[in-house]
Amino acid sequence: NAGVTQTPKFQVLKTGQSMTLQCAQDMNHNSMYWYRQDPGMGLRLIYYSASEGTTDKGEVPNGYNVSRLNKREFSLRLESAAPSQTSVYFCASSDRRHHTDTQYFGPGTRLTVL
Amino acid sequence: EDKVVQSPLSLVVHEGDTVTLNCSYEVTNFRSLLWYKQEKKAPTFLFMLTSSGIEKKSGRLSSILDKKELFSILNITATQTGDSAVYLCAVEEFNTGKLIFGQGTTLQVKP
Numbered sequence: 204n205a206g207v208t209q210t211p212k213f214q215v216l217k218t219g220q221s222m223t224l225q226c227a228q229d230m231n232h233n234s235m236y237w238y239r240q241d242p243g244m245g246l247r248l249i250y251y252s253a254s255e256g257t258t259d260k261g262e263v264p265n266g267y268n269v270s271r272l273n274k275r276e277f278s279l280r281l282e283s284a285a286p287s288q289t290s291v292y293f294c295a296s297s298d299r300r301h302h303t304d305t306q307y308f309g310p311g312t313r314l315t316v317l
Numbered sequence: 318e319d320k321v322v323q324s325p326l327s328l329v330v331h332e333g334d335t336v337t338l339n340c341s342y343e344v345t346n347f348r349s350l351l352w353y354k355q356e357k358k359a360p361t362f363l364f365m366l367t368s369s370g371i372e373k374k375s376g377r378l379s380s381i382l383d384k385k386e387l388f389s390i391l392n393i394t395a396t397q398t399g400d401s402a403v404y405l406c407a408v409e410e411f412n413t414g415k416l417i418f419g420q421g422t423t424l425q426v427k428p
Contacts, residue, residue: 234414243326245405245418246360253413261415293359297414305351306416308359 205229207309209294215315216284224279224312226294234297235277236261236306237269239290246293252277284316319344323406323419331427334396338422340406341388348411350382350389355403355421363391363404396426 207228216222228235233254238246238261248261252271266288268280277296281288291313295306321342330336342350349367353360364373366382366389373380377396382389393400403423407416 236415238416238418243420245321245323245420246407246416247418248415251413251415259413262417295416305362305365306414307362310359 209309213313220284221282227276228296232296232298236295237279238293241290286316289316321417321419323422327423329425335394338391342408344408346411348409351407352391353405398426401426
């Protein structure tokens, strides 16, 4: 199993450009999450999707949009990138039907906005 | 506001030392506390703690939760250079499954 996959691994954008980060999981998980990680700040939740067809804001949603395309895929879009969005982005998924299940993380996308 | 605070933020030890990492939290709808290890890539799961006073152990790593005092500790005994990493503590919210992360503790183990 591939687990959680993310594309691209690296991306450089100019201010004002748009792009979509892709995430897919093959574990049949219901819930999916997007986090960003900045130096010294741990991971912060941007958006999450508790189940197919639903999305909700996390701690830092401004400047982002998401789409839960189907059960497997959850994309994150930056409509007009800003230097403050330079970060490492992680996608995660979990199956919350089981109390002992945890979140599994993808390899991350390193985004630089110039 | 919900928050998770880790201490220390960074730590340098020598191989063979024992370290204790701390995590305190204030989260309204607590479901579980998780520890992750991150080595320049995605966080990898170490422990999930839901009940007070029950130690979870995996090799040289162990962790325990105190739900009355709202903290957890992660112990690493006989440290090795391969233990060098950022250790993340996170609290899972009950209804949403959202994880609230602490800042992380950067551990460097010198030979």
